[in-house]
Amino acid sequence: MDTTLRDGEQTSGVSFSASEKLTIAQLLLTELKVDRIEIASARVSEGEFQAVKKITSWAAANGFLDKVEVLTFVDGGTSVQWMLDAGAKVMNLLTKGSLNHLQHQLKKTPEQHFKEIAETITLAKSKGLSVNVYLEDWSNGMRNSANYVFQYLDFLATQPVDRVLLPDTLGILTPYEVSDFIKQLIAKYPNTHFDFHAHNDYDLGTANALEAVRCGVHGLHLTVNGMGERAGNAPLASVIAVLNDYQTDVKTSVCEKSLYRVSKLVETFSGFRIPVNKPVVGENVFTQTAGIHADGDKKNNLYHNDLMPERFGRERKYALGKTSGKANIENNLAALGIQLSDQDLKIVTQRIIELGDRKEVVTQNDLPYIISDVLDSNTIEERVQVLNYVLTHSKDLRPSVTLKISIDGDIFEEHAQGDGQYDAFMKALGIIFEKHGKILPVLKDYAVRIPPGGDSDALCETIITWADGDKELITRGLDSDQTVSAIKATQKMLNLI
Structure with a gap:
């Protein structure tokens, strides 16, 4: 499940317009081919309501409505009515997955909480909605109040819910803990569908997602470019790549070749600039800088791994700068259809190294000019x-x-x-x-x-x-x-x- 439009939009300073949300939703489902998308939180704003209506209208017309999900709340039925008015059919009910949250935020007993949850689920089902349930702060719940978590899951096993969603809300888990906790749950509740929702506060989101899948979890929640609160969520591109290469008994429907293109569109819409060294989608990740690497690439791909750029609709580049060697520059000249004598190549190489020493960025498009020098380019009402x-x-x-x-x-x-x-x-x-x-x-x-x-x-x-x-x-x-x-x-x- 991709949650860029819900959890990802909680990135500080990011707010998608209704038309941007619709475009992203369409690309996620039709081009990237993710299984499900979480597009909003209920009751947030009128703008959010209109965005959800646009998406559900398109989804209903194109057979995707059961893949569109909305975060909802235990609020006496207000969220259920919001869902119905917005045309959505799948609700992800936010509940408390740790005793700490339950006691200090809601100030309720487990029995009180479970009763209200059951009432909400009963109402939603009577209105024809499908229900998934989030256990907010589940990771701390397993660490510090596991008895409560199991008491809650015993209760949920009696309810007509499709999926139980397990968020590492504060991004605190290690892969070892993910393995331990997921194995416990799957062994005790073999008939329950569990999703794992990783945050990236310790930069372990991708590793934790891989470990969750290895231990049998049934679904993952990811975001384009790793967008999300604080340090963000587990990034879609990285997790898909690592699953395809290291968990080969598991298959996903996600189209690798579309990951980069959708990443750049979301970057443009959000204004959230991704680092140039971000795996898979960063601008520099398929760029060799050192001359020895370029030379090795020409000799049996000595510096290649399984993350070949062609998988993601990209191409390998050879940067030009002070560490450039003859092979690096030759690769760039070949891409431009230019051939130089050994002597001229040596002079051009020295000029590029001099520019690199001055911290000037030299691009492939600059090469013809260097050679010449060295050798002789609406939704807002306008009141x-x-x-x-x-x-x-x-x-x-x-x-x-x-x-x-x-x-x-x-x-x-x-x-x-x-x-x-x-x-x-x-x-x-x-x-x-x-x-x-x-x-x-x-x-x-x-x-x-x-x-x-x-x-x-x-x-x-x-x-x-x-x-x-x-x-x-x-x-x-x-x-x-x-x-x-x-x-x-x-x-x-x-x-x-």
């Missing part, structure tokens, strides 16, 4: 529009801006100076809003990056985080000019508020 501006930057003069904007059709013009062109733009904007009794949100964070797959001359993406009272907004702008991309991100913010 506010930035119509025009003049930005100036001169030596020994403060940057300034003349700005013209439209607010609900009314035109305003202002001039201001600042410490930079964008600062001047924000000061002029602030003057316009102050005259009308409004205060702009506070800029909290400002990040600039080349979008995934871009080159040094590509479009520039500016990501700005704003504080608007007790709310936080994140907007993005895209343009070939950094200041213009920041202005576009700002216009989105103005329309959101």
Whole structure:
């Protein structure tokens, strides 16, 4: 089960729009071919409700409705009604899997909790819903109150539930504990379907997922790019790769070749940048840098393992820099269809090493220029529009801006100076809003990056985080000019508020 759209969206600063959720849900089920998806928590917001309706409507029309799940609560039937209104059919009921949570958060006895759970399950089944049950903080429950966990599972064995979901809520388990706990449960409840839900706080999510499968667990919960609270969840790509290579008696339906493509789409929608060295989907994981590795690849693939890039729709690359050797550069030249004499190759190699020493990044696309040198590039209602501006930057003069904007059709013009062109733009904007009794949100964070797959001359993406009272907004702008991309991100913010 992929829970990117529910647990993954609990990543700090991430919020998918309804259309983004629908697109991701479609790709997860039709292209990646995961078995199930958990798409939301009930009762969160009106926006979440509308997103779920979009997904369930599409899923019902395409035969996927039984694969779409929603996190629900023991709340006297409110979540059940929310499910029915949203068109969802499978509920994942959140309950307490440790005595510590039960006593200190709910302040109830096991008998009281079980009674309310039974009532919720009975109501859900009477409305035609399927029910799975989460045992929140199950890992601590097994560590510190195993008698309660078994008392609870004895009770669940009497209930019409399809799956029991076992979360390592705080990411505390070691593979040894996973093995011990899963074996105990499967031996005692052989007819119960158990899912394991790993978090990654100790960077053991993938190892724990592998161990759970080795010990007979029936399902795993994963997220694209390992998204999730704190250190995230067990990452889908890594777990699928390790299962395919190290647990060969188990087969999954997941399409390996789609893992990278879906990873990049989720990265773009979420704004959650994945590390370049993240296994399977990181930009650098199929890039050889050392010249000796490139040379070894030419001699019987001495530096290859089973994680071949072609499995994931990718290709091996050879980085260019100060550790590049002749073989590394030859591989890049061959990809471009360029051949050099040994003497010219030696000169080009030395030039690339010099650039690497200055920490400059050299790409394959730079090679022809180096050779030449050495040898002779909508869902927001637009009530506010930035119509025009003049930005100036001169030596020994403060940057300034003349700005013209439209607010609900009314035109305003202002001039201001600042410490930079964008600062001047924000000061002029602030003057316009102050005259009308409004205060702009506070800029909290400002990040600039080349979008995934871009080159040094590509479009520039500016990501700005704003504080608007007790709310936080994140907007993005895209343009070939950094200041213009920041202005576009700002216009989105103005329309959101």
